[in-house]
Amino acid sequence: MITLTEYLWFNTKEHREYINITGDVDVVLKKSGIKEGMILVSAMHITAGVYVNDAEDGLIEDIDKWLEQLAPFRRDYKHHLTGESNGDSHLKSLLIHHEVIVPVTNGKMDFGPWQQIYYAEFDGKRKKRVIVKVMGE
Amino acid sequence: MITLTEYLWFNTKEHREYINITGDVDVVLKKSGIKEGMILVSAMHITAGVYVNDAEDGLIEDIDKWLEQLAPFRRDYKHHLTGESNGDSHLKSLLIHHEVIVPVTNGKMDFGPWQQIYYAEFDGKRKKRVIVKVMGE
Amino acid sequence: MITLTEYLWFNTKEHREYINITGDVDVVLKKSGIKEGMILVSAMHITAGVYVNDAEDGLIEDIDKWLEQLAPFRRDYKHHLTGESNGDSHLKSLLIHHEVIVPVTNGKMDFGPWQQIYYAEFDGKRKKRVIVKVMGE
Numbered sequence: 001m002i003t004l005t006e007y008l009w010f011n012t013k014e015h016r017e018y019i020n021i022t023g024d025v026d027v028v029l030k031k032s033g034i035k036e037g038m039i040l041v042s043a044m045h046i047t048a049g050v051y052v053n054d055a056e057d058g059l060i061e062d063i064d065k066w067l068e069q070l071a072p073f074r075r076d077y078k079h080h081l082t083g084e085s086n087g088d089s090h091l092k093s094l095l096i097h098h099e100v101i102v103p104v105t106n107g108k109m110d111f112g113p114w115q116q117i118y119y120a121e122f123d124g125k126r127k128k129r130v131i132v133k134v135m136g137e
Numbered sequence: 138m139i140t141l142t143e144y145l146w147f148n149t150k151e152h153r154e155y156i157n158i159t160g161d162v163d164v165v166l167k168k169s170g171i172k173e174g175m176i177l178v179s180a181m182h183i184t185a186g187v188y189v190n191d192a193e194d195g196l197i198e199d200i201d202k203w204l205e206q207l208a209p210f211r212r213d214y215k216h217h218l219t220g221e222s223n224g225d226s227h228l229k230s231l232l233i234h235h236e237v238i239v240p241v242t243n244g245k246m247d248f249g250p251w252q253q254i255y256y257a258e259f260d261g262k263r264k265k266r267v268i269v270k271v272m273g274e
Numbered sequence: 275m276i277t278l279t280e281y282l283w284f285n286t287k288e289h290r291e292y293i294n295i296t297g298d299v300d301v302v303l304k305k306s307g308i309k310e311g312m313i314l315v316s317a318m319h320i321t322a323g324v325y326v327n328d329a330e331d332g333l334i335e336d337i338d339k340w341l342e343q344l345a346p347f348r349r350d351y352k353h354h355l356t357g358e359s360n361g362d363s364h365l366k367s368l369l370i371h372h373e374v375i376v377p378v379t380n381g382k383m384d385f386g387p388w389q390q391i392y393y394a395e396f397d398g399k400r401k402k403r404v405i406v407k408v409m410g411e
Contacts, residue, residue: 001138001275001311001410001411003310003311003410003411005310005377005379005384036138036140036142036272037138037140037272038177038270038272040312040375040377042375042377043386044384044385044386044389045386045388045389046326046327046328046386046388046389051231052183052235052236053183053227053230053231054183054216054227056216056219057215058214058215058216058217058218058219059214059215059216059224059227061215062214062215062216062224062227062228063227063228063231066208066228070207070344071340077332077333077336078331078332078333078335078336079328079330079332079333079336080332081332082330082332087333087336090327090328090333090336090337091336091337091340093327094325094327094337094370095231095232095369096231097234097371098326098374099374099375100235100236101177101179101236101238101375103142103177103179103268103270105142105270110142110181110268110270111181112180112181112182112183112266114182114183115181115182115183129386131377131384133312133377133379133384135310135311135312135410136138136140136272137138137140138275173275173277173279173409174275174277174409175314175407175409188368189320189372190320190364190367190368191320191353191364193353193356194352195351195352195353195354195355195356196351196352196353196361196364198352199351199352199353199361199364199365200364200365200368203345203365207344232369233368234371237372237373238314238316238373238375240279240314240316240405240407242279242407247279247318247405247407248318249317249318249319249320249403251319251320252318252319252320273275273277273409274275274277
């Protein structure tokens with residue numbers, strides 16, 4: 001079994017941002033040389049997520065608005081008694097989920113035509129990481 | 138390491154449908170012959186999902202109603218400026234998630250008594266696929 | 275490839291409870307002896323979940339309140355026609371998701387500084403299980 005682990009770094013300009021990382025993950029896959037297996041792509045933070053969906057700007061706006069509706073910023077989260085103000089960022093992370101598994105077949109990500117991997121930042125403007133771990137043969 | 142990759146095809150009659158695919162996944166597992174490992178079951182579309190829960194018709198109605206409440210059909214999604222009308226299908230897919238990993242122990246899916254794998258179609262009446270990738274020994 | 279499978283048992287005092295199982299998973303990892311690979315941590319029940327987030331009591335209260343808002347207890351779920359009363363527990367399980375994959379690098383869980391693994395019980399006071407399956411080399 002071959003494994004290869006790399007880390008993608010982010011330092012977003014906005015508090016919330018959605019970044020297409022499909023190309024970055026593909027670079028790690030190619031470097032690993034595996035033909036069959038899978039790739040774990042997982043945020044290493046509890047106020048960020050990783051998801052697979054469409055690379056369409058309007059939809060990304062819809063996703064952002066929807067996450068704010070279902071997991072809104074509020075002053076009165078209990079978590080804020082610690083001095084933090086990012087309770088909503090944790091809930092958004094739980095809603096979108098922090099990781100995906102990408103199948104690899106014949107040396108390529110085995111995706112449907114519209115599937116793209118996104119890093120979702122919910123508490124940005126600081127250095128954060130995603131682990132990309134390739135496993136296979 | 139043994140890997141086996143197969144694809145399940147769907148063309149639902151309804152716009153939204155929930156299909157128990159546990160038996161189909163088991164056929165692929167048996168064909169692979171692995172005793173230890175896991176199975177990635179992942180929708181290859183951005184308006185569908187895969188989840189593990191109960192095979193109970195009433196609950197499936199509850200899940201459908203709940204998804205429509207949390208990620209409702211609306212005319213005014215930004216995504217619809219592209220000509221699409223399925224913004225809600227994308228959000229439902231994100232909510233339910235598009236993939237699961239099934240553990241395999243002693244040649245069997247290592248599930249609890251009520252766990253069943255479902256394909257959740259949120260924008261049906263067309264051909265769509267799920268990848269089933271078995272990995273193990 | 276090395277695989278090791280163990281089961282964690284729970285019997286919570288409360289109907290809903292959130293239990294940090296990071297240490298339990300680490301014991302299984304150490305026992306396996308793998309240096310590179312991953313760990314599947316998955317609830318074996320359809321009214322429980324496993325997630326990765328912060329070990330902060332205030333946040334856990336926020337998460338519980340938020341889950342009750344988005345997937346509330348209601349008398350009129352169709353699922354209750356079976357005699358059950360835990361429709362909301364199923365929906366909470368779907369929302370938080372029932373499993374995570376933990377990356378392993380150099381023999382350690384390759385987590386960010388605040389990531390902790392939680393078992394989320396949504397229909398407790400009875401014996402339930404989580405599977406921990408380590409795979410790697």
